[in-house]
Amino acid sequence: MALSGPSEHTTRVADYYDANTKRFLRLGENASSGAIHRCVWTPEATDVASAADTVNRLLIARLREHVPAGDGRVLDLGCGVGATVVRLAEEIDARVSGVTISPVQAGLAAKWLADRGLSERCEVVCADYAALPAEPRYHGMVGIESVVHSPSLSDLVPSLAARLENGGRLVLVDDWLTERERGLPARERCVAQFKAGWRIGSLLTVAEFAALAEPVGLRLVEDLDLTGYLRLGRPRDRAISVLVGATGVLPAVRRRALERPMWANMIGGSALQTGLAKRWLEYRLLVLEKA
Template sequence: MSSSPERVVVSGHVDRVADYYDDNTRRFLLVAESPGSDAIHRGVWTPDVGNAAQAMDTVNRLMIERLSGHVPSGTAQVLDLGCGVGGTMVRLAQEVDGFISGVTISRVQAEIAAKRFAREGLTDRCQVICADFAELPAEPHYDAMVAVEAVVHSPSLEKLLPSLVDRLRPGGRLILCDDWMTDKDRGMAARERCLDQFRAGWRVGSLHTVAELGAMAERAGLHLVEDLDLTAYLHLGRPRDRLIKVTVGATAVVPRLRDRLVEMPFWANMIGGSALQTGLSRRWLEYRLIVLEKA
């Protein structure tokens, strides 16, 4: 494993995703719901959660529960797609007896993750690759794959799924926790504007309904095991979110200004994040944990 991962040469949409995370990751860590957690995904406040640190760990815990009994002890190979700075990988390493690999398109994230594994004494069990997860090496094959708020960035989920299945062992699980589109108010102008701003701001390449995902998964050789809606357990409309909404709303007065701002990673996050809040609150989007299994 290289302690200083090199960023691969990418272009188009993938390049924009890489730039987005290279520019924003350190800020994400500073403003996380639970600073110091090294988690840049959302906190999920299920009834058993008592504090922000536990909320940030909810998705990790739910995934670990769904891997239990489905990966071999001692030789397990688990891959974290879009692994960020390695927070979920560390949690998996604590609970899964085996090897944890992660892939991120961001050079900044890969470097932070590698340093964390060194601090935690996990360099022999955790490896991070700086690459496009649509172009994984042919080997090794994995007993399970997880992805938290990551596959939404894929330029084509329909093309991505078969490539993942090829690298998943028979009976292996693919666990996706992400934002999924609903059919509510489909065609309504406000909804479509909101989703377009989410796509543009958060560099979203694949936004699908769970039904669409299920059909694509079946064609790729996966079947749907579980679909868990976590939307109600998100903390939406926090003071910070309301401030961002007002700030972003001011840019709508000059459409050309917003078009320019959305190309800048910081403002892209503000614009996309505000649209995401609206989409989730109106149930045009839902935050769901999906478990798929290879036949």
């Protein structure tokens, strides 16, 4: 898969993940799984491993009947180190590809696939998912906590729609704005810190996203709120909140901290915790289908 190079914004995202990924894999909530997305504690999740796999199970259930067996193609947008690529390949008889903007992640993903004997049927490339080639087209695309990094969803959505087969599905699990207390200064500061810390390029409400998708032939067929299944305010999260609070004493201190990927991750993560707890942000699964 030959893709063009990254933009300035995605280079900044790449630097963030290059610097943080190995720490995520060592210290993350679900580090042992190889995934760097969040644990979702639905009633079926009885331990950390199953909570880490919840999102994968949800994706698989929504793609299985929409990807032709044998010659189907699935693409993971912002695939991290390839853990979800592996899970999709285990459950769906299709060729599964992943794309990440991070060279560190791409290198780890190649090893992950090779160790599991999946290099012939799966691949991970290092590139910008906003610059996909016209071919091949995919029967399914997924994105877990990744499309928010796009500098322009209004540009990205038509590009993805053009690369989906008719009847194909785009399944996204990500953070979405709500209208709750919009304009409240504390809310706007929280959202701004989340965006700056986690290198967020686009943050929309579900309604705003659906309005972008409909004109390019993508119809929202499911909107599932997963926020209530996250475990917020763990002791570790509270400790980080206290730690990063010191960076807010002086604006210049916070600006310098935001330029350091580890501190940026903690500042953004602390703001995200607040935003989710107050429902200024929600963690939702969206399924869009191409007519």
